[in-house]
Amino acid sequence: MLQDKVIVVTGGAGLLGRAFCEEVARQGGLVIVADHDEQAASSAASAITTNFPGRAVSAHLDITDASTADELIKRLQVDYGRIDALVNNAYPRNKNYGRKLEDVSYPDFCDNLGMHLGGYFLMAQRFALFFREQGHGNIVNLASIYGVIAPRFEIYGDTPMTMPVEYAAIKSGVIHLTKYFAQYFKADGIRVNTLSPGGIFDNQPEAFVARYNAMAGKKGMLESSDILGSLVFLLSDASLHMTGQNLVVDDGFTL
Numbered sequence: 001m002l003q004d005k006v007i008v009v010t011g012g013a014g015l016l017g018r019a020f021c022e023e024v025a026r027q028g029g030l031v032i033v034a035d036h037d038e039q040a041a042s043s044a045a046s047a048i049t050t051n052f053p054g055r056a057v058s059a060h061l062d063i064t065d066a067s068t069a070d071e072l073i074k075r076l077q078v079d080y081g082r083i084d085a086l087v088n089n090a091y092p093r094n095k096n097y098g099r100k101l102e103d104v105s106y107p108d109f110c111d112n113l114g115m116h117l118g119g120y121f122l123m124a125q126r127f128a129l130f131f132r133e134q135g136h137g138n139i140v141n142l143a144s145i146y147g148v149i150a151p152r153f154e155i156y157g158d159t160p161m162t163m164p165v166e167y168a169a170i171k172s173g174v175i176h177l178t179k180y181f182a183q184y185f186k187a188d189g190i191r192v193n194t195l196s197p198g199g200i201f202d203n204q205p206e207a208f209v210a211r212y213n214a215m216a217g218k219k220g221m222l223e224s225s226d227i228l229g230s231l232v233f234l235l236s237d238a239s240l241h242m243t244g245q246n247l248v249v250d251d252g253f254t255l
Helices: 015-026 038-051 066-080 106-134 165-188 206-214 224-235
Strands: 006-010 030-035 056-060 085-088 137-142 190-197 246-249
Touching: 006 015, 006 066, 015 030, 015 038, 015 224, 030 038, 030 066, 038 056, 056 066, 066 106, 085 106, 085 224, 106 137, 106 165, 106 190, 137 165, 137 224, 165 190, 190 224, 224 246
Parallel strands: 006 030, 006 085, 030 056, 085 137, 137 190, 190 246
Antiparallel strands: none
């Protein structure tokens, strides 16, 4: 479904990012594994090319630094003549991220919003301006169910986990940022959509997983593989006339 499309995935060496990159390659695309950790990006790209020769290359990208985006865009334009899509997937945060509301400082709140939501804005801006000159382009922003609904704090009881206030602000912001960009660039052949996954299983405490699953359907918490089909749909021509939308994949958790 993505045959020969050139697709940049930010945070491409992470938990979701690596799965996204491998699926792009599996679907016939050329994936740019873009990450602030150059060594991790190179390792991920090498692993992907073992199974899908010539379908992955690594790149350094700091989503809070416009110069790294501009350099990558120029490099890809020279090497491949075009860029078809950007997946805004990176998850930057500082060392104090994830504290309970009472313990979150104003500087930390602003810092985390600036890196994550601000970084998504910056990447969308830089790539959208290139896409406008190119005459076409596609952006998929990763948000979350917690950008759609209020936190369900009860599922975190008796665990060290919480639902960070920064995360709620960031992901709800991502959803409306998507709509803003979609409206702003819709006459330029650029479409912008959001993918909002439910919780992804990553060895969370059993009590949390049980409470979460009780609010979902038969699947409960998702695996990375459970959202790949939705990502491919948004990146492919199957969603060619879809823009400004938020696709929720959560096994019914938000119902």
